[in-house]
Amino acid sequence: MSHSVPNPAPPLGELAARVERVTKSYGTGDAEVRALDDVTVGIPKGRFTAVMGPSGSGKSTLMHCMAGLDSVTAGQVFVGDVELTRLDDKRLTRLRRDRIGFIFQAFNLVPTLTALENITLPLDIAGRKADQAWLDTVIDTVGLRPRLKHRPSELSGGQQQRVACARALASRPGIIFADEPTGNLDSRSGAEVLGFLQSSVRDMGQTIVMVTHDPGAAAYADEVVFLQDGRIVDTMTAPTSEKVLERMKGFDLPKVVSE
Ligand SMILES: Nc1ncnc2c1ncn2[C@@H]1O[C@H](COP(=O)(O)OP(=O)(O)OP(=O)(O)O)[C@@H](O)[C@H]1O
Numbered sequence: 580m581s582h583s584v585p586n587p588a589p590p591l592g593e594l595a596a597r598v599e600r601v602t603k604s605y606g607t608g609d610a611e612v613r614a615l616d617d618v619t620v621g622i623p624k625g626r627f628t629a630v631m632g633p634s635g636s637g638k639s640t641l642m643h644c645m646a647g648l649d650s651v652t653a654g655q656v657f658v659g660d661v662e663l664t665r666l667d668d669k670r671l672t673r674l675r676r677d678r679i680g681f682i683f684q685a686f687n688l689v690p691t692l693t694a695l696e697n698i699t700l701p702l703d704i705a706g707r708k709a710d711q712a713w714l715d716t717v718i719d720t721v722g723l724r725p726r727l728k729h730r731p732s733e734l735s736g737g738q739q740q741r742v743a744c745a746r747a748l749a750s751r752p753g754i755i756f757a758d759e760p761t762g763n764l765d766s767r768s769g770a771e772v773l774g775f776l777q778s779s780v781r782d783m784g785q786t787i788v789m790v791t792h793d794p795g796a797a798a799y800a801d802e803v804v805f806l807q808d809g810r811i812v813d814t815m816t817a818p819t820s821e822k823v824l825e826r827m828k829g830f831d832l833p834k835v836v837s838e
């Protein structure tokens with residue numbers, strides 16, 4: 580059966596994670612960029628949430644702050660009932676290891692390990708044994724079985740991304756953050772990965788938050804959160820690609836920076 584990860588029920592009903600009035604600034608004075616501007620949002624447990632918005636709107640920053648990979652300038656971040664913004668480095672590292680999965684484009688695989696070793700690395704580090712049946716399902720779904728013994732440098736970009744997907748799913752973490760997980764995949768493998776992410780939510784109760792630019796990918800989600808200029812400007816439930824595309828058209832073109 581599934582691994583029993585201690586995952587105390589969050590006090591706030593059904594939220595797997597939330598941010599409360601979070602601001603994230605880079606630089607100071609005239610050079611200050613407010614990547615997140617007083618953002619409050621909750622990620623429902625057991626749901627597939629997509630985050631969309633124009634380039635530079637703060638999507639990756641939101642994911643990094645929620646996952647405890649980056650500090651916030653102001654506000655609070657919670658995963659389950661634990662406030663990340665209060666944890667010391669050691670506890671934060673442990674919480675990330677035990678409760679959070681990542682599928683980030685820039686999140687490199689370990690070059691000296693094989694695909695399979697990369698997939699099971701978080702479990703190995705945590706001293707947990709892989710659930711072999713689940714691992715097999717994950718590997719077959721992302722289509723990596725023939726490439727398991729290869730190192731990342733011997734895999735295509737899309738294959739490496741599938742390894743990252745499999746790695747995040749292998750330990751069945753409380754929440755998975757994915758930043759454009761299918762951005763480098765052809766449409767067929769992209770659809771397979773998205774279908775798999777969706778079924779891990781529907782059938783296994785996995786919680787996933789995914790940044791995407793693709794209305795077709797967002798349509799796999801249960802809910803879409805729209806960001807613009809570091810703020811949440813809209814949400815949509817039961818998205819379809821048509822509805823999402825229509826909403827995206829409503830966004831301003833990137834702001835022209837006056838000289
Ligand atoms: N390390 C950093 N230092 C300075 N500014 C940063 C840094 N990281 C991000 N920013 C700025 O913060 C803003 C939000 O960036 P972010 O990466 O979150 O955008 P995004 O919505 O993920 O965009 P994209 O769709 O292009 O990936 C942008 O204006 C960006 O230039």
Ligand SMILES: [Mg+2]
Nearest residue numbers: 638639640758
């Ligand atoms: Mg980004």
